[in-house]
Each structure stands twice: as structure tokens, then as C-alpha cells.
Amino acid sequence: MARPPRTSSLDAVLRETAAQIVTRISGAIARQVADLVQDGLKRELASRPASRRGAPRRARRGEITRWVADARARRVPTFVIEATGLDTKKKIVAKFGPGAAFEKGKPPPKAKG
Numbered sequence: 001m002a003r004p005p006r007t008s009s010l011d012a013v014l015r016e017t018a019a020q021i022v023t024r025i026s027g028a029i030a031r032q033v034a035d036l037v038q039d040g041l042k043r044e045l046a047s048r049p050a051s052r053r054g055a056p057r058r059a060r061r062g063e064i065t066r067w068v069a070d071a072r073a074r075r076v077p078t079f080v081i082e083a084t085g086l087d088t089k090k091k092i093v094a095k096f097g098p099g100a101a102f103e104k105g106k107p108p109p110k111a112k113g
Helices: 006-047 078-084 089-096
Strands: 066-068 101-103
Touching: 078 089, 078 101
Parallel strands: none
Antiparallel strands: 066 101
16 A cells, blocks of 8 residues: 655645634734834834924915005015006005005005105
8 A cells, every 4th residue: 555645745734734824813913013113103203303394384364454565575465456556565665655554445545745
């Protein structure tokens, strides 16, 4: 009586057993790795200075209804341009003077003399 070779049956048993073990523990390993990565990211973000995270975004400002003529102003509101017919802050300051207040829905102040 000839016996089948042990190496092939032993190899098959080992492969089948290894496949069962991998199937059983792969989900647990994936969860553990995900938890470790999440903990690492939390530590990394907590240890970084605020300036490296980026500045928080500002909320949009409300509609501008009052503007005071100032040569250093960043921009002239549209309602002032429409009311004066002038398109630059330098022209508006030259005509109305610094400190002239414009309000939306009201006539422009008197031009300086």
C-alpha cells in the first residue's frame, strides 16, 4: 500500500488554516490600524501651532450703508460711485474733502468749496 505524499497534504492543511486565520483577524487588524492612524492624526493636529493650521475664514460682512471719505480706504462702495459719478476714492476725497460721510439712499454731502 502506497501512502500519498505527506508534503502535499501538509501543505494544503497549512494553506487552508492560514487562510482561515487571515480571514478571521484581518477585520480586527484593519480596525486597530485605523484607530492608531486616527489617534496619531489627533496628536499631530493638537501639537501644531495655530498659525500653521491656516487662518480661520472671516464671515462675510453685511452690506455697507455708510461710508466716510478717506484717501486710505481700500475701496469705494458702489452706492457712493453711483451717487457722485466719480470712480476713485482720490477724486471723491478731492471733491468732497476727507471725512465727508455718504449714506445709502441719501443725497451726497455738499462738495467742498
